[in-house]
Amino acid sequence: MRLSLNWLSHLVDIKGLSEEDIVNKTIKAGFEVEGVEHLGQGSDLVVGKVVECYDHPDSDHLHVTKVDIGDEVLDIVCGAPNCRTGIKVICAKVGAKLPGIEIKPSKIRGVASNGMLCSLLELGIEKELLSEDSPSLTGIEELGDEFKVGDTDILERLGLKDTILDIGLTANRSDALAMHAMAKEMAAILDREAHLPLYDGKSDIGEEGEFTLVSKSANCPHFLAKVVNHVTIKESPSWMREYLVSNGVKSINNVIDISNLVMLETGQPLHFYDLRTNPKREITVIDDYEGEYEALDGLTYQIEKGDLMITSEGKPAGIAGIMGGENTKILDDTPGIIIECALFDHARIRQTANRLGLQTEAALRFAKGLDPLAQKKAMDRAVDLLIEYADASGFEKTTEWGQSTYKPYTVSETVSHLNAVIGQQYRLEEVVDVFRRLDFKPEVTGECITCHIPSYRMNDIKIAEDLDEEVIRLLGYDNLKATLPLMPATCGELTKAQSTRRKIKDLLRARGLNETISYTLIDEEKKNKAFWPLGTAIALASPLSDDHKYIRTSLLYSMLESLNYNRDHDNKDVGLFEVSSLYAKDKEAGERLAIILNGSLERSPLMKLDVKSDFYVLKGIFKMMMEELGFEYGRYVIGKNDDDNTHFHPYQSAKIKFEGKTLGYFGKLHPNVLSDTKLNDVYYLEIDLLPLFEAKGAKTKAPLINRFPNIVRDIALVVKEEVKVEDLIKKINKASGKLLTKIEVFDVYRGEHIKEGYKSVTLRLIYESFDRTLTTSEVEDVHTRVLDLLNKEYDANLRQ
Amino acid sequence: MIDISVLESEALGSIKEVKDLKELEEVRLTYLSKKGRVQELMMQMRELPKEEKPAFGQKVNELKRTITESLKEKEESLKVVLMNEAMEKEKIDISLDAYTPSYGTLHPLTLMSEAIEDCFIGLGYQVAEGPEVELDYYNFEKANIPKGHPARDMQDTFYIDPVTLLRTHTTAIQMRVLEKAHGQMPIKLICPGKVYRRDNDDATHSHQFMQVEGLVVGEGITLADLKGTLQFMVDSLFGKGRAIRFRPSYFPFTEPSVEVDMSCHVCGGKGCPTCKGTGWIEILGSGMVHPNVLKMADIDPQKYSGFAFGVGIERLAMLKYGIRDIRDLYTNDVRFLKAFKRFD
Structure with missing residues (x-):
């Protein structure tokens, strides 16, 4: 709202208070002053009289003038078309x-100019606030005879x-929209x-008439x-125009100005109809017009349907509470009027105004x-x-029609309860004084104060x-x-x-990945092509844009968008992760982790170190994470991904099962998924986190450190391509018994000296015993087996 | 006859001249081998009268010891020289950064949220979470915002259907916990999470953002307690020395309600562009829990009172780190993300 201090000064004695003082006190009392605007601005202004005015010799529109300002006569060049001898x-x-x-x-084109003749626009008055015939719109302002040469006010x-x-x-202080309540x-x-x-009581007058409402x-x-x-239509008095101008309302004529002023004063919008447009003297409010x-x-x-309409003789005469009709408006020759003051439901008006985009006062x-x-x-x-x-x-x-729903009521409070809520020690007298200032007409019984709440504060003051x-608002929070x-x-x-x-x-941050947070709401395309969706996507009833229409059911395309943004901005070697809740129509809420890798995970060229992100890097990160959480391989299993070959590379992806249930997937993304981007070789993981939140990790135990030396045997085995290293290891473990404690995979080699369709797998087998030093022959037996x-x-076969 | 002292000075002189380990070995052989000069002396001893033999023997042994020690000493010094020479060849340019271990980052919103959580965990609070797809009932009704309440205008909402929405504030979490508490006191909660409003995205608005709300309900909780608690939080997030002030405000679920300003952390309150010259920065909204909210959760407002506050994580992160555009927090540009190495 706009609070004019000029207007306020006519309603409240604010003498002796500085502008800064008023602003600070207003803010402290809970009214946020978002700006302070000075309506007309300009220093060193004085009333002058043009005593001489002739055309500038070097211009087709400039005037050269002499202006009498009382104590001197100034030479001023002025471009206004209405500039002429004799005007003030x-x-x-x-x-x-x-x-x-x-x-x-x-000097303007060679002629000296010592000052300026002003239009009101040049003094900061908005064009919209000037009357249509104001000289300031096309030239300089002309002052009336009441102004004396030399006046400065x-x-x-x-x-x-x-x-x-x-x-x-x-939202609780709509009462302040009424100037008279705000003044209080x-x-x-x-x-x-x-x-x-x-x-x-001013409106309790009038003859009996016939009116159907x-x-x-x-x-x-x-x-x-x-x-x-x-009524007589004419110009409004200047004070009324000023009050309207200060509130950004344009003055039109006295009758329309009165309807606007009364709204500003009381907060009640009212509407005047030209009496001639309603010969039947009838108004009906309906809500079924279409x-x-x-x-x-x-x-x-x-x-x-549902919008409130004012009608007369079955024809609409205005959109209730929002705007009157063209057909019933006040004209210059309007002889009489009908005054409408009505109460319309706030939620209903808000709905209609929002839909029509008509946010009128x-x-x-x-x-x-x-x-x-x-x-x-x-x-009144x-x-x-x-x-x-x-x-x-x-x-x-x-x-x-109808009646006001208001019933006078009181609210009571005790000083001890007040102090218990605030944590201060207020005295009864100072509390009572606050209520007196607020015109709550306090009555004191013991330490209990009963307040009579004015009708305009009804929406806000209900309980102790x-x-x-x-109390604290007016006594101040400072103490x-x-x-x-x-x-x-x-x-x-x-x-x-x-x-x-x-x-x-x-853990993921320590591995060099950067956490992202992306938008929950996605567009239709992303919704349709979701990977491993949690369930059926939830749609918003009234989305703000097509980009944010559905709640995502999986994270893949959000991650891809973040990665692709970085690719487009030349950020290479990107590893991102995100943890987010997911929602679906037909499923309980979920929470997932997504990791996306592209380029190198770690790179130091001077060290000749380049850990290129690939399937194994992602797998290693995942396994490290699981181990750190206390989940040994076995509780979870990484196996073939037979579920999704549209988002994932069919030969470089895997499915993770945790305690027998699908936990998620990882691997290289399918080239089709990247077809809209310049990306390639992107590795992705998405897993369900809820099972990991619920499951208990293994307990940490101190390991037994062997005091006896171990025996190491390296073997290079040539096997057919389809033999999985994991199976070899399993078999070795089974065959070797207790003495073999560790197997490391050293190398997997294909190429020269190895037959097509075969590979060489180099393994390091570590044999040890915790109770004796092993003999070579003991180990040899097991190794041969x-x-x-x-x-x-x-x-x-052993590689030759 | 070889004179012992002459031999000694000759041997020690030779050792002194030695340049490397090979020469040193040659010297050793010359004097101490089985056919060496010292052995020759021993041979001379046979020809000496019996009574002179022990003294002579003693002298020869002494000579042997002196040469051995000298050899050893020379060997040590030669080794040191060699080692130093070898190390000198290993000289490197220490100004090079050849290996940069990679270390990732947490999102600045996570950093800020966790810092707030940790600050309150230290005060004995529980961290509570709740669904982002929420019922109107918990988001509005229970928070004392019935249908048609003007405050619903303050938070333009993404509805899914007439009873379900994307939560507009983490207050919804508080309402769920209050209901679940079945009057069990005290309640000390900190509720972080994503929230959504029907706003067009620009430099200062985002349709998705994060909040952390706090709630305390117990016996004798006062507005002064709220101020002390928030002062503690501000100290912990922005460092000691920041003042806070309350300004009256309005939220349907608190009464009295206050906006909280912090003295500007950039200029210390003198006035600067960050605080628009006022010396103060608005950081959060809070107040005493409205008795209606307590009643709806079956908590007797005559016996118990409480306070609640809600902080915009984006706002705090933007203030703390000088982030100019809220959208930077959701673009996930790694050049941006990598800057947030720690919460300081």
Whole structure:
């Protein structure tokens, strides 16, 4: 909202308070001042009279003038078409500071110019706020006879010397949208007296008339209408125009200005209809209209069922609470009017206004909620102003549909409860004084204070704690102590899932990978081609864009997008991981880990070290992670991936099973998956984390360190290509008994000296005993047995 | 007759002249081998009168010992020289960085979130989580935001159907835990997680972001306790010396509600572009748990009270690290990610 300090000064005594003081106190009381705007700006302005004016010899539009400013006569070159001898003007002297410029002595095309004649636009007044015939729109401002040459208080007298606080209101303080309620609030904040105009009961006048008023919608529970048979359309008084201008409302004529002013004062939007457009004297509110409707702004809107419409004789006359109709608006010759003051449901108005994109001042106020007594207050004030400023007469009695739902109520609080909530030691008197300032009419019984809540604060003040906030808000937070809660000791710790998640992240980070966080919401294409989806994707009811329409059910395409972004920005050797929850329509929520690798995992050219990311690197990282979490190979098994050959390379991917159930997949991505990118050789892993969060890892035990020497035997076996190294190792373990304690794979070789279709596998076998030094012959026996078996089972021969 | 002392000075002189181990061995052989000069002396002893023999023998032995020691000494010194020569050949350019072990990073939002969690774990809080696909009931109804409440405007929501939505705040987690507590006190929670609002992405808005909310419910909890707790958090995240101040605000689930400002960590409160010249930076919203929220969770507001606060992780991370565009946090450019090596 915009709070004009000029307007405020007419309602609350703010003498002696600096602008800074007012701003600070307003902020501290809970009204966020987002900006301070000075309406008309300019120093060193003086009223001047053009005493001489002739055309500039070197220009087709400039005038050379002499301007009398009282104590001297200035030479000023002016380009305004309306500049002429005899008019009174706003003259900015040399040294004057206007928005964006400072006036300096100069020569314009050879003629000296010591000052500037100003348009109001040059003093920072928005074009929209000037009346259509204002000279400032095309030239310089012309001042009336009331201004004397040499006067310097021009902006003040034009009502343009004003400071506007731009206040961001919290959702509970829609009452502040009514200037008269805000004035009371400011009086409370500043601890000054408020002097509001008195208009209570002003609309209780009028002859009996005939008026039919019906609401056919529960969303319009209260409606007041009043016929005013005679009004005179003319210009508004200057003070009214100023107040409107300060709120960014353009002045049109006295009657329309009154409807706008009353809305600004009371918060109640009201609407005036030209009496001629409603000969039947009938208004019906409906909510089942469907079709197009042309509103006051000349645009056509599509009205749907549920939208509230004002109708007369079955024809629409306005979009209720939002905008009137083109067909019923006040014209220059409007002889009389119908005043509408109604209460429309806030949620309903918000919905319609949002859909139509029509955020009018009226819609804004309805949507935020009104003072339940505002309909009557607004009617009173409108009648009051119409009589005074529009020569209104011929009033008929107010017609009322329904009634105000408001019932006076009280809220009580004790000082001890207040102090217990805040943690301060307030005294009864200072608390009571806050409620007095707020006009809550406090009554004290013992330490209990009972407050009579004004109707305009009804939406906000309901319980004792609401009163507590009022107290500390106005007494100030600055002196609030800082203590720590005194309560029974509790142990803070992470759950198993939380600590496991952290451990996984730390392990992967230590391996050189970078954690990513990507968007949960994805587009339709990504949804459709999801890898190993958790379930059926959840769609948003009203997405903001096509890019963010569905909740992802797998992480592959998010990871790929991050990788591809880096590829496109020339970031090579990328290893990323992400941990994220996943959701699906038909499944419990899941949580997964994804890893994506491209380029080298580790590279130091000077060391001739280059660990290129591949299947085995990814497998190693995964196995390291599982081992660190306490899961030995065996509890999980890595086997062939027969499930998905569309996202994964059919010959370089694997499926992981954990305790018999699918945990996830990893391997090289299928070239088809990368076809839209410039990427190749991308390795990817996606696993379910929930089983790892739930399962218990093996207990760490100290190992037995052997005090006897071991015997090492290296063997190079030539076997057929299809023999898996894992199977060889299994067989060796089986055949060798207890003495063989470790097998290392040294080399897998294909090529020269090895027959096509065969490979050479070099293994290092380590034999040891924990209770004696082994003899060569002992080992030789076992070793021979192993070789024989391998020869028998796999046709394995020692490489010559 | 060979004179012992002459032989001694001759031998020691030769040893002194030696240049390498090979020469040294030659010298050793010349004097100490079976046919060496010292052995020759021993031969002379036979010709000496009996009474002179022991003294002579003693002298020869002494000579032998002197030469042996000298040889040994020379050998040691030659070895040192050799070793030094060998090492000199191994001279390297120590200014080179030949090996750079790779070390990855956690996402800055993870760093910030974990730092907040750890700060409160130290105060005895539990870390609670909840679903991002949430019921309107926990996200709004239980948080004292019934249908049609103007506060629903404050948080434009991604609905999935009329009763399900993407949670707009981690308050939903608190509501679930409060319900589950069945009145078991005290409650000390810290709730981190992703949240979603129907906002267009720009430099300062993101349709997805992260929050951490805190909740304490127990006997005699005051607004002053909230201030002390938040001061502790600010000290822990931004270092000691930051002041905090409360400003009245409005949240439907707290009453009184406050916005919390921290004295600017860049200028120390003097005023700079980061704090827009005010010396203060808004960091979070908080307040005393609304009695309606407690009642809805079957907790007696006459007996118990509590406070709650909610922090935007992005906001804190952006402030702490000087991140200018919130979208940088979701682009996952490794040049950006690699900068966040630790929480400091």
